[in-house]
Amino acid sequence: MNEQEHPGWTHVYSGKVRDLYVPTSLLVDDDSWTGDPLRLSPVVLVVASDRVSAFDQVLEPAIPGKGAMLTELTRWWFEQLPDIPNHLAYPEDDRLESLDLPEVPAVLADRATLCRTLDMFPIECVVRGFITGGGWKEYQATGAIGGIPMPEGLSNGDPLPEPIFTPAWKAPMGEHDENISYERTVEIVGETVAAQLRELSLEIFARASVLAEARGLVLADTKFEFGADRATGIVTLADEVLTSDSSRYWDAATYATAATPEQRMASFDKQIVRDWLAANWDQDDTEVPPTLPHEIVEQTAAKYRELLDRLTTGA
Known part of the structure; x- marks a missing residue:
């Protein structure tokens, strides 16, 4: 049995870091059928792998x-947001x-989530409370973020006057997502859904920021x-939520006292991997990225663990 074969479940999709399975009993037993298996099944098993990606490459x-930590943190956030509809499949x-339904395979249990299948919106809903990353680059070039004008004189890492919604269009697999305006979001999903x-x-x-702040973190x-x-x-929250892979968290004490933007914005995610890869690979798509050194892997795992512990236990 290979790693994608599990009794009672059929593997239907793999992304850079996630694998999807549906109950085999719900599939059409017809080799000539070429439809989407996710349309047949009301449930899907979402499995977070330990794979890590950077610059659109799986490393x-x-x-x-990693997969177990991201799954545990997402489950915890769902518990903190009980009034927000989510995709969990409750018994x-x-x-x-x-x-x-077949049993969730024991080998996958700590990184698998049984979910209701949804009709997903092709919109990545990005919220920014601070200026950094791609937002900082756009601000330097245009004075705006996501097309939204910002005050003059902001520095990398500064808080924004208020959090902003800067959506992206989720491109088909193999293509890059595209930052879009709110008006374009309305064109794609309609005015009611966009709102x-x-x-x-x-x-x-906003709610997550308050909770993070209470644990000495900046979201x-x-x-x-x-x-x-x-x-x-009903519009329903799906996928991973407020994890190290989907969010930037900073240490609040360090943010308040660090001497440089790089120091105050040290994050609890795979930035260690990105920085190492940027320094050791020219991002040539025709070449295989270099293997990550053991110390980079260990440091990244420690950052994921630290964030999980600080959020869920307050430690």
Whole structure:
């Protein structure tokens, strides 16, 4: 059995860092059928791998324990947001009672989430509370972020006057996502859904920022994904939420006292990997990226663990 074969489940998709499975019993037993298996199944098993990506490349080796840590943190955030509809498949859901679902394989349990399949919106819902990353580059060039004018004189890492919603269009696999305006979001998903995506994203960010602050952390920015519940049409939070892979967190004490922008914005994510790769690879797509050194892998895993512990235990 290879790593994508598990009794009762059929592997249907792999992204850079996630694998998707559906119950084999719900698939069409017809080799001539070429439709989307996710349209057939009301549930999907989302498995977070230990793979790590940077500059659109999956790197070697993986980060030990990464998938389990991201899954645990997402589950924890769902618990902190009980009034925000999410994609978890609860046993008491009467839509699932009639399904004879297979057991989640024990080997996947700590990094697998059983979810209801949604009609996903092709919008990456980015919220920025501080100016950094791509937002800083855009501000330097245009004085705006996501097309939204910003005050003059901001420095890299500064707080914005208020959090802003800067969406991106999720391009088909193999293509790059594209930053878009709110007006373009309306064109893609409609005025009602666009307004809901913006409102929910800003609300979740605000609530998460307060909780992070109480644990000595700054939530600089994050990205969310949403889909429509197939039975009710309700806009529903999906995928990973407020994790090291989807968000920038900074240490609040360091942010307040560090002498340089680089020091105050040291983050709890794979920035260590990005920095090392940028210094040791010319990002030539025709070449295989170099293997990550053991110390880079260990430092990255430690950062993921530190964020998980600080958020979930307050340690």
